Amino acid sequence: MFSFDVYKERRNKLKKAVGSGLILFLGNEEIGMNYRDNTYHFRQDSSFLYFFGLDKPGLAAIINVDEDTEIIIGNEPTIDDIVWMGTQPSLTDIAAQTGISKVAASDSFGTLIKKSMSSGQTIHYLPPYRSDAIIKLGSILEIPNIEVKERASVKLIKAVIAQRAYKSAIEVAEIDRAVNISNEMHLAAIRYSKENVTEKYVAGIIEGLALSAGGNIAYPVIYTVNGQTLHNHPTSDILKKGQLVLCDCGAETAMHYAGDLTRTFPVDQKFTSLQKEVYEIVLKAEQAAVVALKPGIRFLDVHKFACEHLVDGLKQLGLMKGDVKDAVSEGAHTLFFQCGLGHMMGLDVHDMEDLGEQYVGYSEGVIKSKDFGLKSLRLGRELEAGFVLTVEPGLYFIPELIDMWKAEGKLKDFINYDKLDAFRDFGGARIEENFLITESGHQLLGEPLIKSVSDIEGLSRL
Numbered sequence: 001m002f003s004f005d006v007y008k009e010r011r012n013k014l015k016k017a018v019g020s021g022l023i024l025f026l027g028n029e030e031i032g033m034n035y036r037d038n039t040y041h042f043r044q045d046s047s048f049l050y051f052f053g054l055d056k057p058g059l060a061a062i063i064n065v066d067e068d069t070e071i072i073i074g075n076e077p078t079i080d081d082i083v084w085m086g087t088q089p090s091l092t093d094i095a096a097q098t099g100i101s102k103v104a105a106s107d108s109f110g111t112l113i114k115k116s117m118s119s120g121q122t123i124h125y126l127p128p129y130r131s132d133a134i135i136k137l138g139s140i141l142e143i144p145n146i147e148v149k150e151r152a153s154v155k156l157i158k159a160v161i162a163q164r165a166y167k168s169a170i171e172v173a174e175i176d177r178a179v180n181i182s183n184e185m186h187l188a189a190i191r192y193s194k195e196n197v198t199e200k201y202v203a204g205i206i207e208g209l210a211l212s213a214g215g216n217i218a219y220p221v222i223y224t225v226n227g228q229t230l231h232n233h234p235t236s237d238i239l240k241k242g243q244l245v246l247c248d249c250g251a252e253t254a255m256h257y258a259g260d261l262t263r264t265f266p267v268d269q270k271f272t273s274l275q276k277e278v279y280e281i282v283l284k285a286e287q288a289a290v291v292a293l294k295p296g297i298r299f300l301d302v303h304k305f306a307c308e309h310l311v312d313g314l315k316q317l318g319l320m321k322g323d324v325k326d327a328v329s330e331g332a333h334t335l336f337f338q339c340g341l342g343h344m345m346g347l348d349v350h351d352m353e354d355l356g357e358q359y360v361g362y363s364e365g366v367i368k369s370k371d372f373g374l375k376s377l378r379l380g381r382e383l384e385a386g387f388v389l390t391v392e393p394g395l396y397f398i399p400e401l402i403d404m405w406k407a408e409g410k411l412k413d414f415i416n417y418d419k420l421d422a423f424r425d426f427g428g429a430r431i432e433e434n435f436l437i438t439e440s441g442h443q444l445l446g447e448p449l450i451k452s453v454s455d456i457e458g459l460s461r462l
């Protein structure tokens with residue numbers, strides 16, 4: 001964790017922004033995978049990490065803004081904990097790591113909150129995303145589980161986002177580290193890809209690299225020859241000559257800051273001419289979008305700009321026709337690019353998505369669209385210095401979607417449906433990089449990772 005001053009300062013800022021009441025933070029618990037004691041790998045809640053840095057299960061925190069007190073809630077280690085897990089720090093020692101001197105036992109959590117409720121204090125909490133947290137809050141606050149999420153404190157949500165959205169220098173350094181580990185994963189992904197090995201074989205090596213670097217994967221590895229499926233996970237299928245692999249993977253550091261990169265490359269080192277043409281359309285769109293990144297521009301407009309480049313390339317390929325801007329405003333490009341250009345990144349790979357996409361990625365002046373394509377754009381708001389985000393355009397040929405649109409004759413003034421048969425088995429291509437928005441523009445995070453056709457073809461395989 002960072003030094004405890006960092007967390008104290010963050011909490012002081014939060015207290016000021018929230019103004020009054022009681023702020024609750026629930027850390028995450030262990031969750032049984034197939035029985036209670038065989039748990040999923042533990043991942044702490046990211047807001048709990050941001051304000052307290054304590055990376056252990058079974059903790060919670062109460063900040064009483066009116067009395068200016070902070071309490072860490074948890075349990076002292078029992079002799080059984082020590083027998084099974086070794087020497088454990090006391091709760092007081094854990095709290096001291098984040099600069100808090102007051103602790104209370106887990107079974108007093110409800111009583112402490114109820115006491116505040118009966119004295120009329122407002123209780124602020126973030127929307128929980130795990131069922132155990134929903135049940136716990138529902139029972140303490142005496143509200144039906146179904147209402148727990150919607151009654152989360154908007155004031156707290158906005159105050160947390162107003163801090164977490166702007167990455168400090170020490171956070172950027174940590175994200176940089178995550179991206180560099182992710183770079184190593186991608187180089188390995190390309191080098192280990194060859195005929196007659198399975199997708200899972202390569203994906204396992206990549207995942208191992210994230211763990212070896214001291215952290216973990218930031219999200220389940222996407223490594224697939226069916227890149228048209230946006231979040232496809234590796235299978236036991238064997239790689240074959242001529243196939244195109246889409247690999248979207250990233251590491252999180254030991255402190256849980258994420259990297260999130262995508263590269264697309266041929267199984268057998270050389271792109272076919274069609275693969276190269278499609279790949280280079282995506283590359284051009286990515287490069288154009290990156291150049292546009294700077295404070296003051298809406299990411300929604302960067303997204304549209306990237307879509308125009310994709311349409312332009314697809315016109316040259318003979319798949320689209322008509323006016324480029326009209327095609328994008330009608331949504332014709334969504335036959336090939338069904339998602340958004342990027343998202344915020346930080347302690348979560350989709351940073352703060354649990355707090356609500358409208359609050360995180362949009363603003364009062366930029367409302368999230370419900371239209372196909374734009375509904376999957378997680379970031380639309382005006383960019384500001386300190387934001388960290390991904391840029392990840394792609395082209396995806398989804399046979400079912402092509403058939404559906406073709407049968408409807410949808411947007412046929414922009415799409416050459418008769419030319420699409422040759423692309424039914426193409427798969428998909430995506431390129432993704434991570435950027436910091438700076439006062440003067442943007443900065444690539446991590447060292448540059450190969451992305452030109454010649455550099456990818458030139459990387460020797462194992």
Ligand code: GLY
Binds near residue numbers: 219248249261349
């Ligand atoms: N890397 C996965 C995603 O951005 O959705």
Ligand code: MN
Binds near residue numbers: 260343390
């Ligand atoms: Mn991403």
